[in-house]
Amino acid sequence: MAIFTYNDHDIHYEFSGEPDTPVITFINGLTQRTDHWIQYAKNLNKAGYRVLSYDLLGQGTSSKPVLFIDFNENPKILAALLDHLRIQQTYVAGVSFGGIIVLHFGIEYPDRVKGLIPMSCFTEMDGQLRYIGLNLYTGMVNVGFEYLVDLLIPINFSSAWIEKNRENIPLLKRTSFSYNDLYAIQNLIESIRDFRPFTKELGKIACPTLILNGEYDCLTPRWAHEVMRLNISNSRLMIMQKVCHAFTIEIPDITCRVIADFADQVETGRWGGDKSVWIAADDPASEEIAFPCQGNHTRAVPFMKKY
Numbered sequence: 032m033a034i035f036t037y038n039d040h041d042i043h044y045e046f047s048g049e050p051d052t053p054v055i056t057f058i059n060g061l062t063q064r065t066d067h068w069i070q071y072a073k074n075l076n077k078a079g080y081r082v083l084s085y086d087l088l089g090q091g092t093s094s095k096p097v098l099f100i101d102f103n104e105n106p107k108i109l110a111a112l113l114d115h116l117r118i119q120q121t122y123v124a125g126v127s128f129g130g131i132i133v134l135h136f137g138i139e140y141p142d143r144v145k146g147l148i149p150m151s152c153f154t155e156m157d158g159q160l161r162y163i164g165l166n167l168y169t170g171m172v173n174v175g176f177e178y179l180v181d182l183l184i185p186i187n188f189s190s191a192w193i194e195k196n197r198e199n200i201p202l203l204k205r206t207s208f209s210y211n212d213l214y215a216i217q218n219l220i221e222s223i224r225d226f227r228p229f230t231k232e233l234g235k236i237a238c239p240t241l242i243l244n245g246e247y248d249c250l251t252p253r254w255a256h257e258v259m260r261l262n263i264s265n266s267r268l269m270i271m272q273k274v275c276h277a278f279t280i281e282i283p284d285i286t287c288r289v290i291a292d293f294a295d296q297v298e299t300g301r302w303g304g305d306k307s308v309w310i311a312a313d314d315p316a317s318e319e320i321a322f323p324c325q326g327n328h329t330r331a332v333p334f335m336k337k338y
Contacts, residue, residue, distance in 0.1 A: 032092065035085075035115050037108050040094040046116060047072050048081030053145065053298060054118050055290065056083040056109070058125030058132050060151075060277070061219060062180070062211055064091030067280070074287040080294060083121065085112060087129075089215035096215035102222040106136040113143060122294055124148035126279050127251070128219065134259075135229070137236045146239040146297050148290055151248055151276050153255040154262075155228035163250060168220050176213045180204050186250050187277035233262035239302045240266040241293040243286070245274040253329055265304030269321060270328060272313045284315035292320050 035042045045065045048054075055075055057068045065084040072082040086093035088100055088108070109132070113121060122145050125133040130152025137147045153160065163186075171179035184193065184200065193200070240263045244256040253270075260268040269289060271278045279286050289311050296302040308324040326333050 043092040044085035054121040058129030060127035150243040245278040
């Protein structure tokens with residue numbers, strides 16, 4: 032198990048792939064660990080990329096619980112890890128909590144990023160998101176981590192995935208209980224309790240940015256990703272079909288191919304960050320992995336766009 036020490040704390044990481052190939056770094060969501068990215072590493076290594084993943088402080092086998100975590104320390108930790116591994120530049124992808132770190136890293140360390148892939152995240156909160164977040168936090172503190180996981184299942188996954196995995200869900204929940212620490216997760220949540228909007232800073236991001244949003248994500252819905260699309264000049268928005276907040280778990284093969292295609296476009300000079308909106312194919316073997324969105328992507332009712 033690879034360990035990097037940062038300010039006397041252990042940061043567990045995994046790094047795989049052929050030397051001298053481009054690097055894609057993955058940042059976990061709130062209750063995830065590096066194991067979440069195993070299939071991504073296998074697929075992307077085959078596609079010609081090295082993959083770096085790591086547990087945030089308070090996650091997996093990194094130090095936990097760590098009291099009074101400063102959210103703003105997260106980009107610094109990633110920069111230090113890249114220095115440790117002698118990685119000058121990387122693509123950075125992250126989901127939910129990790130997606131917020133991705134954006135902050137792109138703002139604070141523009142010279143270290145080849146491209147950004149923020150997924151299922153936000154740069155500001157509306158009333159619904161604020162109340163959902165408060166309810167999740169209150170449920171965890173007053174009832175327990177197990178209750179938080181139960182609350183997250185219908186938010187994270189589609190009905191189709193839940194039905195397909197009905198028999199496995201109890202095991203998946205127990206596995207999550209085994210590697211997550213209540214106080215560590217509480218500390219992570221509290222690190223963004225006083226979250227401040229940073230939409231106005233998105234204009235500082237100049238690198239290629241592919242924003243991924245699940246079609247039925249009710250936690251961080253379309254408007255949150257639309258804010259990013261409109262404020263990051265070199266961006267595109269990709270809608271992942273028929274999935275919710277945790278689509279990286281539900282459709283890993285499709286997500287891997289979308290990410291690889293993005294990196295390939297950047298590496299070969301074919302990327303066009305024109306703020307356009309795309310829809311990912313629902314078949315990982317599809318000849319084309321994405322196609323342009325024709326309708327009004329901000330509405331649940333299928334109105335056509337008006338130009």
